[in-house]
Structure formats: structure tokens, C-alpha cells
Amino acid sequence: MDVMALAEELAGELATRAADVDRDGRFPTENIELLRDRGYMKLPVPVELGGGGVDLETMCHAQRVLASGCASTALAVNMHLFGLGAAAEALTDGQLEARMVLQLAGQGIVIGGSFTDAATGLNVRASSTPAERVDGGYRINGRKAFCSLAPALDVFYGTAGLTDGSGLLLFAIGRDAPGLSFIDSWDTMSMRGTGSWDVVFDNVFVPEIMGQVGAPWEVWDRRSEAMLSWFVCTLSAVYLGLAEAAARFAFGHVATRKLTGMNHPLARQPGMIFAAGEVDAQLRAARATLFDTVRRRRDQVLPPAEVVAVKYVVTNAAVAVVERCFRMVGGSAIYRRLPLERMFRDVQAGPLHPPTNDLALEGLGREALGIPPDATPRWGD
Template identity: 30%
Template sequence: MSAAGASAPDPSVSLEPADLLPDALLDTFRERAAGYDRDNRFFDEDLADLRELGYLRLLVPTELGGLGGTLRQASRLQRRLAGAAPATALGVNMHLVVTGAALVAARRGLDAARPILEEAAAGELFAFGISEAGNDAMLFDAATTAEPDGRGGYALTGTKIFTSLSPAWTRLVTHGKVAAAGADGDDALVFGVLERDEHVRVADDWDTHGMRASQSCTTRLTDAPLTAGRVVTTTPVGPNPDPFLFGVFGAFELLLAAVYTGVAERAVQVAVDIAGTRRSATRGLVHADDPDIRWRIADAAIALDGSVLQIDALTADLDAMGAAEPVPSATDHGARWFLQFSGVKARATETAMAAVDQALRASGGAQFFRGRELERLSRDVRAGMYHPSDEESVHASYARALLGDIGAER
């Protein structure tokens, strides 16, 4: 794949959301989602269906055997999938984040990212093992240690949390800190791909409020071998413009925003359906004619429209960075890329939670009972607040960009 080129989508496969994910399939996913949630079970059947559709090859270029999709197309598909099966969409999101990051990095000249795309085309399922308890810096630092093995590789030891796809992944993108590895003797970070073996232990500890089917269990690494050929990149500790980290940050934030927006869009539609049939005995009118109900549903829809437009615009801008020819309508955000990524994610997830709350308020106390779709959606959408970038870090980043570091000379 050319570092600058972008492959055309496979003309034999329509990447329009309603074509690749038809209503009948989503109905099946929605029915399963209730059972997965009730039983706290992984989405095995959904994953098999998505694999058969080629969904795991969505962001792999056609010349490597993929569907040649863009991040903008992936975001639209993920919104649609999340409306039927939020936890399935969140789990698959992590595979798409990895392949999307590899796509962005390869187009920016990082050849070491290409094997990720090749393996995804061959059927491997990628998980994302970056989160660590207490590591607020996420991509830009690590508590996991990486000891050089003398052959260009490393042995990784540490604990990763929120590792979605835990029962099924075959490849794990992760990172660790290498002591005094930088040119000036500073610590460095190494990013690469692990295979599932006896050095990688997955805990059976996922029993959560929402997003239960994602099975995002704790993963413990003990001298896990990251061989030289599986190293994707090494970076300094701290924020930096490395192509792979840039791709990870962008794909992660934007596709997460898409998932939670999709959850909220579905909640609004459920509220619309309920309003059309539910009647007020005291006021003698259907709730769709109640001014208060109408205002709540409209308020949620107005806010979600803003999220959709932001996600669409920024994914299109990110896709344009890999285009063979300049895209006149695209914006290169320069030093503000990371702010834009995190800002869209934070706004979209907060908007999604507020929209689901409005849908609940418009739909009556019956939706408080277990087994109701809105009840489940209201729990699933809450997970959005725990993904990076959280509100605190986003505000801190924007404040730093506007005001400088705390205590800096003015």
C-alpha cells in the first residue's frame, strides 16, 4: 500500500449502512443484545455474523483483501450497529480502532503498521490493551514494563484493564515502558502486537452496570514476548506526533463518539415509538401531542444532530490525510488535531447521555423495569464517561492550549 495513496472501496460490497447492516440483521442483533446483557455473555453469534459480512476487514485496503472503507464510513456503520447492539458495537470498535490506526499510520509512511492490516485481512481479531489503572496519560505513558530481550524485542509485564473482546481476540495491541531507552537516557515507550499465549492471562472479572456483552476483562502480562518483528513503533514518554499514536488517538475518539451517538439515536427512536401509542388518562391525549413530551424528544434530537455533524466532519478530515490527491473541502487541523479528537468524543458522549435521559423522561416509569430496551440503553450509554478522554482531561488540555501551563509566566 502506498504511504500516500488511498484504495477505492470494493465495488462488490456496498458500505452504505442500511445495505451492509440491513434491518432484518439488526433486529436479530437487538434481540440477542437483551439476552447477552441479562446473562452477562460475550456476543459470539454477533461476531460470527459480522465476520461473515467482512466487517472485520472494513478498514483494510482492497489491495490487501479488505473492503477499502474509510473512517467516515466506519463511523456511520458503527452508529447503526450501536443502535441495535451497543456492547457488540463497542467490542468491535476496538478492532476497528486498531485497523483504523494502522491505516492512518501506513498512509503516513509507517511501514511497520502494514502487518496489522494484512493479519486483519487474514481473519485475526485485534484487541486494544492500553488502559491501566491510574495511568491518566494513557497512550503517552505506561505502568507496564518492557525489558529488552537482546534481539530487538521486549518482555512485557503489567496489567491492562478494560480489554474488550477478551474471550475472542487473537492479537493484542499494547505498550510498555522501556527504562532509559531514549537517546538522552530518558524512558521510552514501545508499542506492538502480542499473540495469545501462556504469558497473557485474561481474568473472568467483567460484571458491570452496562456494556456487559463487550466482556472487557482485565489482562495480565507476565514476560509476554513482544518480538522485534511485532514492534510497531517506539516513542518518547509524553505527547508526540508519532503516526501510529496519532492514528490510534483519532480512530479511538471518533469511533467511540459514533458508538455512543448511535445508542442515543436509538433511544430517541424508542421514545418516539412510545409517544405514539402511550396515552395520558387524565389529559386525554396521546403523548405525541403532549407539548412537554414533544419538547424533550426534540431537545434530544437537536443535540444529537450536532454530534453527527461533528463526527462526520472530523472523520472526513482524517480520511483526507491519506488521500492520493488533495481534498479541497478537508481541513488539516495542525496542532489542534488532538484537541479536536478529544473534544468531539467528550461532547458526543455527554450529549448521548443527556439525550437518553430525555428519552427516558419522555417515556414513563415502565421503562425503569429490567427487560425494557430503554432501561438497557440507559445503562450502556453511561460507559461513555469512563473512556478517555474524560471531561477532566479534555478541559485540562483546552485550558493548557488557551492559557499555557499552570504557573507559566504571562
């Protein structure tokens, strides 16, 4: 399969309705169906399980292209794709328990989840959604937020806090489980088409076999590194693709716009030339950081700071690039009829995903200064 040709073709079709999806703040069900029908949703699933068998590098390139068509759709499906990619690597490493989810995805099942509770925010090491141990499984009550892809997912996965104090429960459950409901709470400024709804648990029973005590990211090993790398790198690729699309739009705009009385288009003004150079340099640095990390992790388990740095560098470069492009285009940029206005809003969500800027910088700064991540007190006095 020519993955990049597929991504280009799908991006072209998604682009035709991206503005409408954003304006209406609606979930683009037809996009998810299209991606499912064309095999995009199972790209990271091993070939022998019915998927495309693509690795992280190819998936990042494909997500970059898809986001240039509709960033919301690319971000929504990213929540499905990254988990499959990490599971595929786990299976290659002999972790046979990863097989079931890959098999389901190979058959067309869509997965999505939320690790975010209203009370615990982005702290994925805790959950304020309580899970009580009962005969044969767990009973879950509570509310989670930011569940991208909620309108389309078949299987939900997430975390809950065990009420007996034994830690975090990582669980999966079918969409039609009694007591499980999805609430459309997604009226946002950015990424309006991701359907990142709330999820309510009203006495939901999770069978023991669908739960695992202790999340894989609690110990830093090959498995948790794979999970963080697939999340961070594919997510960063989405924001990179969005910024590249904004640059193409702005460059095209100034290259063709000639004001009355000027012999040359705006692109010949020194301010535009320097702005384009700055945008180009930032995109080069973001691409290099992302793909260098993706390649280096092939034969080693990277330390957390190396992975976290990708998220920080790429999403912040994307914000800077889109803002620069916005000013290059000038007053027209704020019209909703041009795509830059939507891109400007969408890109603001990048730094909000975990690890957020503060936490990323803290991790990177500690590493740079040789301060252990768990040093106490957390701050000196």
C-alpha cells in the same frame, strides 16, 4: 459492497439477543463470528488486502447503525476497527510497516488491546507494566485492565514501561504466547457484553520485531492525529447510535401510548413535544460536530483540541439525550423488559473513555484561552 445495508442487517440480528447478552453479562462470541463472517471486521482494511476499503466517515455511519442493535458489540469491535483504520491511512501515506497488521486483519485475525494499567489508569503516556530488555526482545510482567474484545482477540497490542527508563514500549503478541492470560473481571453496570477483561503477563517474551519504542501519539503529526481521530470518532459514533436508538424508542412509545380519558397519545402533551425537540436538537448538534470534523480532517491534520471536542460533545450529548428519553417514557423506563433501561446504563460509559470530561475540558479551555498545553505550573496560583 453496500456497507450501510450490511450494517442495518447485522444490527437487526444483534438486536434480537442484546437484552440477553446484557442480562447475563456474557461476551457475545456469536456476534463477533457473525461480523467476521460477513466481512464487517475488515471494513477499514484496503481492498487489495482483502478488506472493504471504507473511510472514517463510512465507518462512523456503520458503527452508529451497529450500536443501535447492540451497543456492547459495536463498542467491543470498535477497539479492533479503529486501529485498522488508522493503519490503513498510514499505509496510504507510505508507512509500509502498517501493512502487516492490515494483511492479518484481511485474513480474519481479530486484534484488541489495552493501554490501561491499574496504576497508571487512563494516562496512555505511561505504563506501570514493566518490560525488561532481554536477548532478542523484551520480557513483560504485570497486569492490564479494560481489554475489550478479550475473549475473541487473536492478537493483543498494548504498552509497557521499559525498565531501563528509555520510555514506553508499544508491542503486539499472539494470544497463545506462553505466560499471557485473560481474566474475566468484567462484571459492570454498563457495556456488559464487551468482554473488557484483565490481561496478565507472567514473564511473557515479546520478540524485538513485535515491539516499537515510543508510542506514535508522543508527537502530534498526521499518524497520531489519524490514530486519535479514528479512536474518538468511531467511539463517538457508537454512543451517538445508542442515543439515536433511545430517541426512536421513546418517540415511538409516547406516540402510541394513550392514557385512559385522553383523546390523544402522550406525544401531544406539551412537555413531550418540548422534550422531543430538545432531544432532536442535541442529536443534530452531535451529528454535525462528528461528521463535520470527519470531513475537515480529510485534507488537513487537525489540532488535538478539534478531535477531543468531538468526544466531549458527542458522548455528553448522548448521555443527556438518553436521560431525557428515560424521563419521557416515565415509570416503564425502569423495567428491564424495555431496552431503555439498558441504554441508560450503557450510555454512562461514554464520558469515561479517554479523553475524559475533565481532561477534554482542560485541553479545550487552554486552547480557547491561548494557554500552551505544557505551560508550567499546570495551574496558576
